[in-house]
Amino acid sequence: MSYLLSKAKSDNVDGHIQNITPESANWDYVGFEVVELTDGQKLTQESNELELCVVIVGGKANAKSGEQQWSDIGDRKGPFERTPPYAIFVGRNQAFEIEAIGNLELAICKAPAKTDRPARLITPAQLSYISRGHGTNERLVCNIVFGEDDADSLLVVEVITPDGNWSSYPPHKHDTDNGETESQLEETYYHRINPSQGFAFQRVYTDDRSIDETMSVEDKDVVMVPKGYHPVGAPHGYELYYLNVMAGPDRRWVFNNDPDHDWIMEYKK
Numbered sequence: 001m002s003y004l005l006s007k008a009k010s011d012n013v014d015g016h017i018q019n020i021t022p023e024s025a026n027w028d029y030v031g032f033e034v035v036e037l038t039d040g041q042k043l044t045q046e047s048n049e050l051e052l053c054v055v056i057v058g059g060k061a062n063a064k065s066g067e068q069q070w071s072d073i074g075d076r077k078g079p080f081e082r083t084p085p086y087a088i089f090v091g092r093n094q095a096f097e098i099e100a101i102g103n104l105e106l107a108i109c110k111a112p113a114k115t116d117r118p119a120r121l122i123t124p125a126q127l128s129y130i131s132r133g134h135g136t137n138e139r140l141v142c143n144i145v146f147g148e149d150d151a152d153s154l155l156v157v158e159v160i161t162p163d164g165n166w167s168s169y170p171p172h173k174h175d176t177d178n179g180e181t182e183s184q185l186e187e188t189y190y191h192r193i194n195p196s197q198g199f200a201f202q203r204v205y206t207d208d209r210s211i212d213e214t215m216s217v218e219d220k221d222v223v224m225v226p227k228g229y230h231p232v233g234a235p236h237g238y239e240l241y242y243l244n245v246m247a248g249p250d251r252r253w254v255f256n257n258d259p260d261h262d263w264i265m266e267y268k269k
């Protein structure tokens with residue numbers, strides 16, 4: 001199995017099915033957890049020196065952070081309803097508690113904070129899905145934490161790739177801190193597949209092929225992209241959702257397409 005692929009754990013004790021840390025990924029910025037809770041179960045965490053975005057991938061919850069409380073948040077059963085999610089942004093040195101109402105799937109996106117920011121609820125009304133690409137390269141993109149003032153280093157986005165389509169395509173990279181021409185961002189992909197017995201493919205490769213990993217991705221797997229291009233393909237019959245977390249030394253999303261495949265930007269079939 002590829003060293004860039006993390007399979008979902010089924011033997012978890014505390015609900016964690018994924019737990020990627022900078023240490024486990026052998027990088028510097030991005031942390032990512034997925035926790036599945038059942039009715040009445042609670043999860044409490046402290047952000048310490050990090051900023052967090054807790055995304056309700058599916059289900060409902062009550063949550064609080066400091067003086068703030070949010071009741072009955074989450075209005076999609078799972079990620080394929082084409083409805084933007086609820087999420088909670090938690091700044092550094094704060095705690096949050098979340099309690100499941102029924103089954104709850106949570107993604108906890110983490111990156112280093114530089115300033116103090118208050119906790120805030122992000123609602124579906126503040127977000128929207130936009131279509132990107134043409135033909136079999138069309139996919140739906142929802143930026144969750146992406147605005148200029150949204151965070152110190154976190155970038156969080158979710159993407160639905162219809163069955164038979166490609167996304168993160170043509171292949172692009174953001175691995176070099178190079179002024180205005182490219183930014184350096186580590187990235188995780190948390191994949192969900194509908195129906196869940198399906199699979200998808202993701203390739204991660206660099207120009208010099210010092211990395212060239214092609215992975216069969218199954219439901220709830222995480223792919224780590226330390227650097228390089230990272231296109232994804234969804235087979236006929238299996239629609240694909242993924243949640244991306246990106247962070248690096250600067251909060252800028254500036255990417256470059258693989259020059260060999262950049263012509264696809266103009267391909268309108």
Ligand SMILES: O=C[C@H](O)[C@@H](O)[C@H](O)CC(=O)O
Nearest residue numbers: 132139157159167168169244
């Ligand atoms: O760099 C960004 C990520 O790789 C994805 O969010 C990607 O941009 C999604 C897409 O365009 O298909």
